[in-house]
Amino acid sequence: MRSRGSGCTGMNKSRTRKERVDRGVKARSEDVFALSSWREILYLLAPRLLPVLVLFLLALVLPVYWKKVLVSSAIFGILAMSWDFLVCAGLVSLGQALFFGVGAYLAGTFHHLWGWPWWLTLPLASLLGGGICTLLLAPVLRLRGIYFSMVTLVLPLMLVRIIEATKALGGTEGLSGIQGFPGLGVELVLSVGMFLAALFGYRRILGTDYGLVMQGIRDNDRSVISSGINAHWFRAQALFLAGCMGALAGAFMTHAYMFVGMPVFALDYSILPITAAVVGGMGSIAGPALGAFILVPLSEALRALGALRIVFYGVFLVIFIVGLPEGLFHYLKRKYHQFERWTAVES
Amino acid sequence: MLWGALLYGVVNSVTLALVALGFNLTFGISGIANFSYGAMYVLAGYGTWMMLQRLGLPLLAAIPAMVLATALLGALLYRIVLVRVRGMVISEVIATFGIGLAILELFRYLGFIGFQYTLPVFADGSLQVGPLYLDLQRVFILIVGGSLTGFLWFFTRYTRTGLAFRGIAQDEYTALCLGIDSDKVATLSLSFGGGLCALAAVVILPIGTISVDAGYDVLLEALAVCIVGGLGSALGMVIASFVLGMAQSVTSLYMGSHWMMIVNLLAILLILGIRPSGLMGKQKELEERI
């Protein structure tokens, strides 16, 4: 809050400071008054309709290469949103690749062993993947945050080396020849559809009383426990809800690339959701989604630079976490809801 | 055979301890997460290499220069980046990890891959230990590792700066009230950690080649040692390095080197499941569980 010295208002030595005030239209659109006029309704609807319309337009208008980028962005957006949902429950995962990889391998294995089609493997890999990851992480749910984070960092790295050492599930070569999707159109509809479902679904959950309890566990879990709520069970549920989406992203990629191998547990898939969330704004679900739609196309545009891309990720990460820690979405949301002005400081 | 496994196990353990020293100082003892540790290790390696090969400096000059440079890097890291995210451990982790990632991948991009990237050993020759011969570099590792660990233990227990390091981890506000400038202490802690990291690098890297992937492995090993031993306990760090070092040696002998990193990772998981504060950690029960 900066303040200016005297000389602005003249009369006495009054100082001014910057103040953030809700916009009139925001105040008017709280509660039942939102229906009072088209302006308020539009104010509320616009940010929600925007992603739907934009995505719809892009899916129609973009050239083929960029349509594929759109699919990628949507899928990584799902992965990033699943990370953010965990953050809303107070769990910071440094290894989102775990969910991604488990889903990817499940889908690949289902097809490789039994020839199941994508419309069967995707939901199954998603649910089973979420379940397996929840079971794997259940023992550490009781521990304080940083220990959970470290286990999530370690698990995918360990799984990679186990696959490499035991040569199971295709070993270092992976499983190839997985059935692809019947056409780019299907990929687009599926990925964007799942993206929007995740975006609105997660936000809806967080808005209910159930979601409020989950965020309460993040803020002060002892308080929640002393009200008779089993915080661990809630965290496990959050883990499952996030894990399913993460696994779904992985399963989708397996069919999109028609291949699954050790790289699905790579650090990249753990770092991308975090970077997307840092850029877009942690804790808002929409922030990481936005972040993914910035990072993935950017990364494609910089494809010519090869391995330099990851260097960019790293630098980007640092710049944002130090310079704009609240993230783009929170910044934009604040600008949308509030305006700033100079007011006199009461003496 | 067993004699050999035992001896190399000891060397391996001391190597682990040496690697983990710097990380333990900043993370375990001062409570600041520096996840660019692995990158600093590799940076020290390549930096020394470049000083030797490109600038033609003698080893005796290159080593102190690199140690100082890395220490300075640690200090800068704190002053420029960490000071803005102090207190939020996850942000510290993310920020430092991002930097480390950028550094490591930059090296990979610039093509620093190959067998020509090695550091020379301090002295050729070997020492006879019982029926086996141990090359002198490994002996140096034992000496340097042992003395640095002892120095660290003494430092954090009996010197003002060392105690200040521990103070800012335990309760920063109280430390501030006692007149400890937490920013200055943190800067020192990070530079000490960086220096120790570089020292470890120049002593250990001559045994093999410098590789970018070693950066990630080093971070994981240091993390494993600190978690298993318990954050903040020098004795725990020593015990953990021996437990992990011996386990690694045995695994490498009987199951193949693929499994060595798995041992580290499994150890982390086991400890976090059974005794999260580590073997000798001092975290209060109430803070950890629930």
Added chain:
Amino acid sequence: MQSPILQVRELTKDFGGLRAVDRVSFELGEGESVGIIGPNGSGKTTLVNLITGFVKPDSGEVRFRGKVITGMPPYCIARMGVARTFQMARPFYNLAAYKNLVVPLFSPRVRSLLGGGYGDRDTVALDLLEEVGFERDSSVPYKPASVLPHGYLKRLELARCLAIRPDLILLDELFSGLSLAEVASTVPIIEKLQMEGRSLILIEHRLRELFRIVDRVIVLNFGQKIAEGNPREVMDSDEVKRAYLGTEADG
């Protein structure tokens, strides 16, 4: 003679080398109120943590309505009807005051006690706030908890406790940090709870206010129970005086 609602027997807890609670035993009857007092560090909060399950005792036993609850996880104990306040009242800062109560109202105990179709949680929350002294028609219940002054935060903490309709309430320093006027307005709320038949354990430093509310007082010092009885006789005891004021040699 009704059986006691709470029985604590030989409860002991060590933290490293420090014995925080040393073989403490006492009983509380249904509807009774007892105060626990003692100098700082005498183990009062640890005792509450032990009873409510947040800390596992090294030895000893706690029975609630005859059932052994030692070693049960804290959320189970809470579901049986045991509620507690925390000394450091930390609300959910980003939420409005009344929204803070929606969380405890989500507890299974509330659902089972009030049946399926009870009113909207928001309304129940506002009612609860009114019970603890928030003025109903003001905007205070709607303000985010981060802007509430200390006195209101304490009342919010009490409301959080009451949301799960507990039968036994452990209040950890409820009056600390409150002005005389605030204490005066909080005491009637406690008295109303007593009239409703709830059993209370109050840990307090403010003895004058405490003695007006409870008939029996337990004194702890260095983890041990050194006195028990009605306030007058307990405060006359030499040992209690020594614990609070020190012996003459300390001067």
